Amino acid sequence: MEKNQLNSLKNNPHSKMSAAGFLIALGIVYGDIGTSPLYVMHSLMVGNGGLSKMSTNFILGSVSLIFWTLTIVTTIKYVLIALRADNRGEGGIFALYTLVRKRAKWLIIPAMIGGATFLADGMMTPAVTVTAAIEGLKGVKFNGNILISNQTHVIIITLIILSTLFFIQRFGTQLIGRAFGPIMLVWFSFLGLMGIYNITFDWTIIRALNPYYAIALLRSPANIRGIFILGSIFLATTGAEALYSDMGHVGRPNIYTSWPFVKICLLLSYLGQAVWLLRLKSDPALQAMGSAMNPFYESMPSNLRLFGILLSAMAAIIASQALISGSYTLVSEATKLRIFPRLKTYYPTNFKGQLYIPTVNSIIWVVCLFIVIYFKTSENMSNAYGLEITITMLMTTILLHQWLLMKRANRFFSTIIISFFFVIEIIFFITNSSKFIHGAYITMGIAALLIIVMFIWRYGDRLMDDNTFRSHFASLLAFKHQLNDLRKDPSYPLYTTNLVYLTKVHDGYRIKKNILYSILDKRPKRAEVYWFVTVNVTDEPYTAAYSVETFDTDYMVSVQLYLGFRVDQKVNVYLRQVVNDMMANGEIKPQPQKYTTIPDRQVGDFSFVLIKEALSPDTKISGLKKTIIRARLALQKFISPANWFGLSYSDVIEERVPLVLGKISMNRLRLVRKDRSALQDIPIDQPIDDDDDE
Numbered sequence: 001m002e003k004n005q006l007n008s009l010k011n012n013p014h015s016k017m018s019a020a021g022f023l024i025a026l027g028i029v030y031g032d033i034g035t036s037p038l039y040v041m042h043s044l045m046v047g048n049g050g051l052s053k054m055s056t057n058f059i060l061g062s063v064s065l066i067f068w069t070l071t072i073v074t075t076i077k078y079v080l081i082a083l084r085a086d087n088r089g090e091g092g093i094f095a096l097y098t099l100v101r102k103r104a105k106w107l108i109i110p111a112m113i114g115g116a117t118f119l120a121d122g123m124m125t126p127a128v129t130v131t132a133a134i135e136g137l138k139g140v141k142f143n144g145n146i147l148i149s150n151q152t153h154v155i156i157i158t159l160i161i162l163s164t165l166f167f168i169q170r171f172g173t174q175l176i177g178r179a180f181g182p183i184m185l186v187w188f189s190f191l192g193l194m195g196i197y198n199i200t201f202d203w204t205i206i207r208a209l210n211p212y213y214a215i216a217l218l219r220s221p222a223n224i225r226g227i228f229i230l231g232s233i234f235l236a237t238t239g240a241e242a243l244y245s246d247m248g249h250v251g252r253p254n255i256y257t258s259w260p261f262v263k264i265c266l267l268l269s270y271l272g273q274a275v276w277l278l279r280l281k282s283d284p285a286l287q288a289m290g291s292a293m294n295p296f297y298e299s300m301p302s303n304l305r306l307f308g309i310l311l312s313a314m315a316a317i318i319a320s321q322a323l324i325s326g327s328y329t330l331v332s333e334a335t336k337l338r339i340f341p342r343l344k345t346y347y348p349t350n351f352k353g354q355l356y357i358p359t360v361n362s363i364i365w366v367v368c369l370f371i372v373i374y375f376k377t378s379e380n381m382s383n384a385y386g387l388e389i390t391i392t393m394l395m396t397t398i399l400l401h402q403w404l405l406m407k408r409a410n411r412f413f414s415t416i417i418i419s420f421f422f423v424i425e426i427i428f429f430i431t432n433s434s435k436f437i438h439g440a441y442i443t444m445g446i447a448a449l450l451i452i453v454m455f456i457w458r459y460g461d462r463l464m465d466d467n468t469f470r471s472h473f474a475s476l477l478a479f480k481h482q483l484n485d486l487r488k489d490p491s492y493p494l495y496t497t498n499l500v501y502l503t504k505v506h507d508g509y510r511i512k513k514n515i516l517y518s519i520l521d522k523r524p525k526r527a528e529v530y531w532f533v534t535v536n537v538t539d540e541p542y543t544a545a546y547s548v549e550t551f552d553t554d555y556m557v558s559v560q561l562y563l564g565f566r567v568d569q570k571v572n573v574y575l576r577q578v579v580n581d582m583m584a585n586g587e588i589k590p591q592p593q594k595y596t597t598i599p600d601r602q603v604g605d606f607s608f609v610l611i612k613e614a615l616s617p618d619t620k621i622s623g624l625k626k627t628i629i630r631a632r633l634a635l636q637k638f639i640s641p642a643n644w645f646g647l648s649y650s651d652v653i654e655e656r657v658p659l660v661l662g663k664i665s666m667n668r669l670r671l672v673r674k675d676r677s678a679l680q681d682i683p684i685d686q687p688i689d690d691d692d693d694e
Helices: 002-012 018-028 040-045 058-082 093-101 105-135 151-169 174-199 203-209 211-219 224-236 240-245 252-280 283-286 304-334 358-375 377-383 387-406 412-440 440-464 475-487 513-522 571-584 623-636
Strands: 472-476 493-501 510-512 524-540 544-549 556-564 606-615 654-657
Touching: 002 623, 018 174, 018 252, 018 510, 040 224, 040 377, 058 203, 058 211, 058 224, 058 240, 058 252, 058 387, 058 412, 093 105, 093 304, 093 387, 093 623, 105 151, 105 240, 105 304, 105 358, 105 377, 105 387, 105 440, 151 304, 151 358, 151 606, 174 252, 174 304, 203 252, 211 224, 224 412, 240 387, 283 556, 304 358, 358 377, 358 440, 377 387, 377 412, 387 412, 387 440, 387 544, 412 440, 440 623, 472 475, 472 513, 475 513, 493 571, 513 606, 513 654, 524 571, 544 571, 556 571, 571 606, 606 623
Parallel strands: 493 524, 493 606, 524 556, 606 654
Antiparallel strands: 472 510, 544 556
């Protein structure tokens, strides 16, 4: 089965360089970084005090900083190094974590922080890109009429577009997704051509590529923000992490071939805007526009401006769609790695990798609308944008260092390279930290909440499944005869043919006692076969395999499912295949059905029992651990394991059992005489305690 999986990956057309892959890469990978020209130069201008404060050295230095940031962070770190750290073709911080997690347990910390901040950044991106695009329509005439005359109109249109975009997610985006590539090809070509058009007025702008101008600007008095100008410069490379995360959709070769084209077009756009600023920075009319003047739109020829604005709006929508889809994928990976609660997931189309998580969709939609209403302008949003992604990049750098060491690269050389990136990103983090007071506290608060949820889910799960509490586990071998007697006992009605428990089997034969309590004590459940199914998420993304253990019986089966972190956990479907395979091998008996709509049906009915634990008052563990477990159990109330494991249309029984952890201190009653004189000797305000352990 794994061989077939590998062959399917090798035959994937996106894993090889092609024209179709080139187009798909443009439509999926570069939406975020491709819309940066909408607001980067505008942010630099506003942050430095307006158009009148933009000197020649400031403009040259700004473009130089943008170029070298794109080169060092995006090209060298992500395209040349990070793309090599793929997990069977998949990229992103969780794919990277699965590669290195066996090196040290603490690596889960940067993975959780990076994933949370990446999700928080994705909530800001749709708001800032769509708002910046619609602002270009303000004051533009359509058939002699101005439809968008003020910022209130911009906000309303932006809210409508974002709401529509989030609404259509439930139906899938396969149809419009096919148009993403061609539209983004037109977009990047337009950026490049507009850049060339403006550069023709002053070819000497090429000198801005000299790093001298970048270094000089950081020390120049013309730069009133000092080193904190890097907060605006960083906006030019915020899509680098998304580039790495989307590698699995398009393949590394197609990113290698498309990135040079994208980078050249972006650079031409920035150089073109710089030339336009150099030519017209002293224009009183433009200076009078204040922050409403956006160099990106103003630098276009008037007869192409409407087309450029509409095209930028489409590019912004595509960028938003890419971030929304990426958020679904990231949450799905986190849940399969047991870092995040299991949420109801739908697959609206047959398009590979396309999924829809209603809870995530609703949260991002509400946050995006709030951001638009709260910040009102793209200028205010860009002032609060970028802090989270610097943290994500730092966490990726930490994991990359572990990957290089795992690959046995030269330790000294690897440390020097990673330290170089780490220092640069620390500088970006420091300069972006000023954005916290300008509104980044909102998305940072969301990121912090996500980290807390991840920590509670992960650590709480480990506490509840702690092998040190061996008294809470039992051997299946010890109850083999009881299960055999129960299945043959005619005094109990047949509960189901196949009774399935989704649990974790330790050491091949130990399970939690509450499973056996459910079968034998709570309500004896007579079945022909008892199944104990464990779902193991593998480090490889598309693994699909299983193993079985029958304990020398034909009525007890432990199934270990091995599913990649990007494989749907449809337990019902997989288990039926396992049953058919075992019947064919003679490991279990056929289960012919007398009444059935399926001719010659040999597989009986299934009942799935899901155990929901409630913390018992008898639990004796530390207050902090108890708080974490209670918080995790509270989170479980908002999820549906049946939907997560693909059991929506199966016979599912949910049972509540007490969860008792730690040392149990029992208060035992002692018999006293019934006369009142004896009872008077017992203090009524203290418990009767006769614990021999004390």
